[in-house]
Amino acid sequence: MSLFQSSAWQKSWWEVWGNTPGFRLVAPGENRRCGIYLDEYRWRNVVPIRCLQFVGTNYRRISTPRTEYNDLTSFYDALEPGRELTDLPWNEAVFRDIINTTSEINRLQRLCLERGWLLRIVHQDTAYQIATDITFDEYLSSLGPNTRLRLFNRRKVLETVGPIELENFWPSKAERFFQRLNELHVVRWGEPCFEQRSLDFHLRFLSRIVEEGGRPELSVLFCDKSAISFLYNVVYEGRVYNIQAGYIEGFHRKLALGTLHLGYCIEAACSDPELNSFDLLAGDGKNENYKKRLANCEAPMVSLMVVRGRLLKLLYRLKH
Structure with a gap:
């Protein structure tokens, strides 16, 4: 299920x-x-x-x-x-x-x-999935060179800008997380990703999924103490579900911030013996189907x- x-x-x-x-x-x-x-x-x-x-x-x-x-x-x-x-x-x-x-x-x-x-x-x-019952190095070696560059190798470029940190905004900063995600979505797509009823739904859902053994991960990537990328993930029954994402457009011309942030989360999933999959779900990106390039499993x-x-x-x- x-x-x-x-x-x-x-x-x-x-x-x-x-x-x-x-x-x-x-x-x-x-x-x-x-x-x-x-x-x-x-x-x-x-x-x-x-x-x-x-x-x-x-x-x-x-x-x-x-x-x-x-x-x-x-x-x-x-x-x-x-x-x-x-x-x-x-x-x-x-x-x-x-x-x-x-x-x-x-x-x-x-x-x-x-x-x-x-x-x-x-x-x-x-729907596109990444099997995480392998090491992160094994996963990286299965990717094409350009995908590996965007997902992992350019971390070094990001680290030249400033120190890198990851923080889970659940539960104390959840509303702030969704507010910022909406703001970034307006910049990229011209409209927020969560109108008020959708936001109400997600906050109810996240509170309840904890009671069923789930773990919300409102992941925020910081560079030099500035929040630059946001990933809405939920861990449930051995799988990480990536529900939504947002990041600062044009932060650095050499960096795909969203993909880099996914790389940190996928690496963490590969390191967790209780997890077997990182699920990118269905849907394409704005300019390319990045999910297909990252996935090693597909579900029609x-x-x-x-x-x-x-x-x-x-x-x-x-x-x-």
């Missing part, structure tokens, strides 16, 4: 966004699985949509932090006799960021054939839509 199926993530997400008009919880997250809810609305104010979705995700209506590594177990469980899911008037189900395994997809295909449902692929993506993910209503099946078939 991943960080995203933890009670801390699931419960915090529903507390913050579960009161959205049209949302109704159908199957709460149990036994460390994703919950399922029904989202009822009218698409373009005309077509009635009653969409089943994982708690932590939403298709079309709202934007929230991404919930990855989902699986369909909770959906199949909710279809069992005595559960209300089969009798609900849903006309589509969207399952985002499912781990793309042949057995998982084949089972859903068979179910759709048996029941006359339409199955569509709406998105495909890849797929987002699927199941269409049950006659009108919607007709509309989607006409569309394609």
Whole structure:
């Protein structure tokens, strides 16, 4: 199970966004699985949509932090006799960021054939991971020369600017950490990475994940006593999840600060016998897919839509 199926993530997400008009919880997250809810609305104010979705995700209506590594177990469980899911008037189900395994997809295909449902692929993506059950030197030797330069070798350049320190801002400086991360994100992307509801969610989640054995690591890289790079990491069940990053643009023309900061965190993970993976998650960088260059493992993910209503099946078939 991943960080995203933890009670801390699931419960915090529903507390913050579960009161959205049209949302109704159908199957709460149990036994460390994703919950399922029904989202009822009218698409373009005309077509009635009653969409089943994982708690932590939403298709079309709202934007929230991404919930990855989902699986369909909770959906199949909710279809069992005595559960209300089969009798609900849903006309589509969207399952985002499912781990793309042949057995998982084949089972859903068979179910759709048996029941006359339409199955569509709406998105495909890849999550990038670094296996840390090797030494950091072994990991570095597996990288290309340019990647190794950016991740590790140019530490010497940074050290000429001033003394290097790393500090975890959790818990006492958490709000300051997210404020600075937002400011850096505005400079790079033109908007903050966490609006108020998202910030509320993350602070709730981080407080709760500690109760489940997790460890927030709001890592700040200092050079000459100035905070120059920020990494939002969480350690959970043997894995470090890198959720967000921000750094000072143009600090030094020879340095990729974000990559250098990742290098320090990856080295620490390789040195910790209780950790087996550093997870960069899905998504690309602004100018390049730096995650692919750093990773030594990949996890394909797929987002699927199941269409049950006659009108919607007709509309989607006409569309394609």
